[in-house]
Amino acid sequence: MRVKLRKYSEGKFNIQEYELDITGKPTVLEILMRIKEELDPSLAFRAMCRASICGTCAVKVNGQHKLACNTRVEGEEVLIEPVDGFKPIRDLVVSHEEIYERLKPSRVWFVPKDGNMKLLPEVQRRTAKAWDCILCGICNNVCPPLLEKVDFGGPLLFTRVYKTLDDPRDSLGENRLENLAAFNVQKCVHCSNCNLFCPKGCMPEKWINVIEGKLVQKGYIQKKKEDFDFLGF
Numbered sequence: 001m002r003v004k005l006r007k008y009s010e011g012k013f014n015i016q017e018y019e020l021d022i023t024g025k026p027t028v029l030e031i032l033m034r035i036k037e038e039l040d041p042s043l044a045f046r047a048m049c050r051a052s053i054c055g056t057c058a059v060k061v062n063g064q065h066k067l068a069c070n071t072r073v074e075g076e077e078v079l080i081e082p083v084d085g086f087k088p089i090r091d092l093v094v095s096h097e098e099i100y101e102r103l104k105p106s107r108v109w110f111v112p113k114d115g116n117m118k119l120l121p122e123v124q125r126r127t128a129k130a131w132d133c134i135l136c137g138i139c140n141n142v143c144p145p146l147l148e149k150v151d152f153g154g155p156l157l158f159t160r161v162y163k164t165l166d167d168p169r170d171s172l173g174e175n176r177l178e179n180l181a182a183f184n185v186q187k188c189v190h191c192s193n194c195n196l197f198c199p200k201g202c203m204p205e206k207w208i209n210v211i212e213g214k215l216v217q218k219g220y221i222q223k224k225k226e227d228f229d230f231l232g233f
């Protein structure tokens with residue numbers, strides 16, 4: 001298999017080609033590890049769990065954002081590149097700082113009340129998909145407003161915060177919703193790229209719709225005139 005890697009080094013990208021003796025349908029991570037072990041020990045890429053859990057191994061495979069560890073490829077040639085949207089560091093490694101910087105002001109983390117409280121089954125059912133998020137950053141990497149540097153919280157932020165909304169165990173309650181008004185949920189263009197590319201099926205745009213509806217209902221933001229009237233359902 002001919003493997004083309006778009007590697008970053010000292011301010012520029014270069015394509016480097018490798019001929020790898022590999023058959024079947026290897027994962028992209030297996031290909032990268034074989035290249036590092038057999039052809040290029042200097043190759044830098046990021047991966048930890050090899051099981052779609054740690055969220056560190058996102059790359060572009062033949063132009064599409066994927067997790068390297070759960071994406072299989074076949075054929076004579078594959079192109080592997082660093083993800084778009086994050087600052088490149090070396091070869092396929094990008095900085096994840098932007099993910100954390102973007103989340104910090106939004107208080108996406110769960111703030112439990114004192115004492116032991118049970119997770120209600122209906123809350124668990126409603127938020128299960130959002131809890132599956134592994135912070136891989138792919139949804140932000142394919143979100144047009146974020147790529148165009150629009151002032152918008154982004155799909156990752158809204159997915160993370162959704163799982164805490166209306167959970168009686170969370171001490172921030174209504175303040176959490178009010179705080180969200182600053183992150184311009186209405187700048188989502190509902191292209192569904194985040195739903196399509198999320199490797200965990202978290203459906204960020206679905207939660208964005210819910211959050212936008214709640215913010216409009218409470219009067220924290222104005223409803224867009226051209227919006228679909230989801231509050232009517």
Ligand code: SF4
Nearest residue numbers: 133134136137139198
């Ligand atoms: S919502 Fe999906 S794509 Fe976005 S960071 Fe979480 S797991 Fe990755």
Ligand code: SF4
Nearest residue numbers: 143188189191192194
């Ligand atoms: S649906 Fe909204 S949040 Fe998702 S990628 Fe498109 S603009 Fe971004």
Ligand code: FES
Nearest residue numbers: 050054055057069
């Ligand atoms: S190596 Fe952990 S998600 Fe791929």
